[in-house]
Amino acid sequence: MTGRTPLNSERVVAGAVTLADREGLEAVSMRRLASDLDVVPMALYKHVRNKEQLYDAMVASIIAEYGVAAGDGSPKEWREEVTRRTIAARSAVIRHPWARRAIESRTTRSPAVLGHMEALTSALLRGGFTPDLAHHVMHTLGNRIWGFSPELFPGESAPLDPTQHAGILRVAADAIERRSGGTCDEDFEFSFALDLILDGAERLRASGWRS
Amino acid sequence: MTGRTPLNSERVVAGAVTLADREGLEAVSMRRLASDLDVVPMALYKHVRNKEQLYDAMVASIIAEYGVAAGDGSPKEWREEVTRRTIAARSAVIRHPWARRAIESRTTRSPAVLGHMEALTSALLRGGFTPDLAHHVMHTLGNRIWGFSPELFPGESAPLDPTQHAGILRVAADAIERRSGGTCDEDFEFSFALDLILDGAERLRASGWRS
DNA sequence: ACCTGAACACCGTTCAAGT
DNA sequence: ACCTGAACACCGTTCAAGT
Numbered sequence: 001m002t003g004r005t006p007l008n009s010e011r012v013v014a015g016a017v018t019l020a021d022r023e024g025l026e027a028v029s030m031r032r033l034a035s036d037l038d039v040v041p042m043a044l045y046k047h048v049r050n051k052e053q054l055y056d057a058m059v060a061s062i063i064a065e066y067g068v069a070a071g072d073g074s075p076k077e078w079r080e081e082v083t084r085r086t087i088a089a090r091s092a093v094i095r096h097p098w099a100r101r102a103i104e105s106r107t108t109r110s111p112a113v114l115g116h117m118e119a120l121t122s123a124l125l126r127g128g129f130t131p132d133l134a135h136h137v138m139h140t141l142g143n144r145i146w147g148f149s150p151e152l153f154p155g156e157s158a159p160l161d162p163t164q165h166a167g168i169l170r171v172a173a174d175a176i177e178r179r180s181g182g183t184c185d186e187d188f189e190f191s192f193a194l195d196l197i198l199d200g201a202e203r204l205r206a207s208g209w210r211s
Numbered sequence: 212m213t214g215r216t217p218l219n220s221e222r223v224v225a226g227a228v229t230l231a232d233r234e235g236l237e238a239v240s241m242r243r244l245a246s247d248l249d250v251v252p253m254a255l256y257k258h259v260r261n262k263e264q265l266y267d268a269m270v271a272s273i274i275a276e277y278g279v280a281a282g283d284g285s286p287k288e289w290r291e292e293v294t295r296r297t298i299a300a301r302s303a304v305i306r307h308p309w310a311r312r313a314i315e316s317r318t319t320r321s322p323a324v325l326g327h328m329e330a331l332t333s334a335l336l337r338g339g340f341t342p343d344l345a346h347h348v349m350h351t352l353g354n355r356i357w358g359f360s361p362e363l364f365p366g367e368s369a370p371l372d373p374t375q376h377a378g379i380l381r382v383a384a385d386a387i388e389r390r391s392g393g394t395c396d397e398d399f400e401f402s403f404a405l406d407l408i409l410d411g412a413e414r415l416r417a418s419g420w421r422s
Numbered sequence: 423a424c425c426t427g428a429a430c431a432c433c434g435t436t437c438a439a440g441t
Numbered sequence: 442a443c444c445t446g447a448a449c450a451c452c453g454t455t456c457a458a459g460t
């Protein structure tokens with residue numbers, strides 16, 4: 001009964017992704033994954049060199065989802081292209097909450113990573129940006145190109161009580177929480193930031209910016 | 212000889228920071244820290260509840276450096292204030308390379324975290340931003356308020372060879388690496404992004420932006 | 423009352439012994 | 442040649458036994 005379906009790297013990686021989706025990244029240990037796959041721990045080492053390389057493969061499989069979600073139809077106007085791919089990345093990262101930490105922990109430039117960066121860069125170049133300016137704009141977009149919405153305000157759940165935090169101003173607490181406008185809408189924040197940055201980029205491009 | 216200087220929470224946290232500075236965050240284990248402090252592992256639990264709380268304390272001690280580095284003199288014009296504090300944060304994070312991962316792993320809103328957010332928010336409010344717009348601008352600055360410069364291009368060391376990556380365009384590879392302008396200057400990228408975002412913020416403020 | 427050695431339930435990975 | 446149980450060197454944390 002053990003090993004009915006023979007193990008291969010795809011099954012290993014898919015198992016790791018499923019496990020991370022269900023119980024978080026910290027649940028993904030070689031031993032636990034092996035037991036989920038009904039296999040002895042050592043068997044995994046036939047298909048992945050070590051745990052680091054397993055993480056690499058998990059990240060690659062998530063980034064592959066970016067392109068799929070982006071549709072990849074006919075080439076669009078640069079701004080639409082950048083927006084579409086970035087939002088696609090964001091939706092993949094939202095589907096796999098562990099992906100953010102996993103992506104940030106990687107230090108190797110995988111083909112998947114490069115492919116995504118090239119798609120965005122090419123859109124900017126086609127849109128008339130110089131290589132220099134395109135590079136700076138990519139940096140300004142920063143982690144947002146990976147679909148990360150900076151979680152500025154960890155633990156949003158508990159309301160911020162100024163009386164509990166010595167000296168914090170009521171008006172500042174309100175601004176931090178944006179209590180006036182109800183709860184903070186992450187989708188809105190993401191596209192607000194994207195628009196502000198792309199507006200700035202377009203302005204620099206149009207004015208012929210040089211370093 | 213063991214326990215010559217009696218242990219206290221400050222010594223525990225300082226020891227953890229030193230250890231992380233020297234050997235990285237992953238070297239900070241309760242057992243290893245205990246042995247560095249010439250103490251039995253269990254002794255640490257008298258001063259920190261568990262490892263999570265030790266991380267909390269390490270992060271708090273780093274964020275405390277932000278304010279120190281920022282000088283905290285007389286109140287400045289909003290843009291100078293935001294820039295100064297953000298750069299101060301960046302320099303602290305550069306001094307402690309593990310800090311970024313540690314800060315991002317925290318989920319509780321500590322007084323140190325709140326204090327930094329309040330200082331930035333207050334500067335914006337004093338500068339004439341509405342609480343709403345101040346909130347959105349904070350989101351747009353994103354992780355940069357913690358001094359993180361998004362490491363877009365992991366493994367920058369090895370030059371990007373287009374012939375090794377199927378289909379990547381030479382011109383895109385150049386833009387990604389910015390080979391034309393020499394190596395990528397992280398300091399320049401950080402202040403370029405900061406300026407672009409603060410320019411955009413100021414424009415929205417001046418035009419009386421409303422959602 | 424305080425302190426701590428041993429134990430528990432885990433890790434990632436190696437390696438030698440078994441088929 | 443392949444597979445894998447046991448082992449190694451670690452974890453964080455608990456707990457009971459010793460002073």
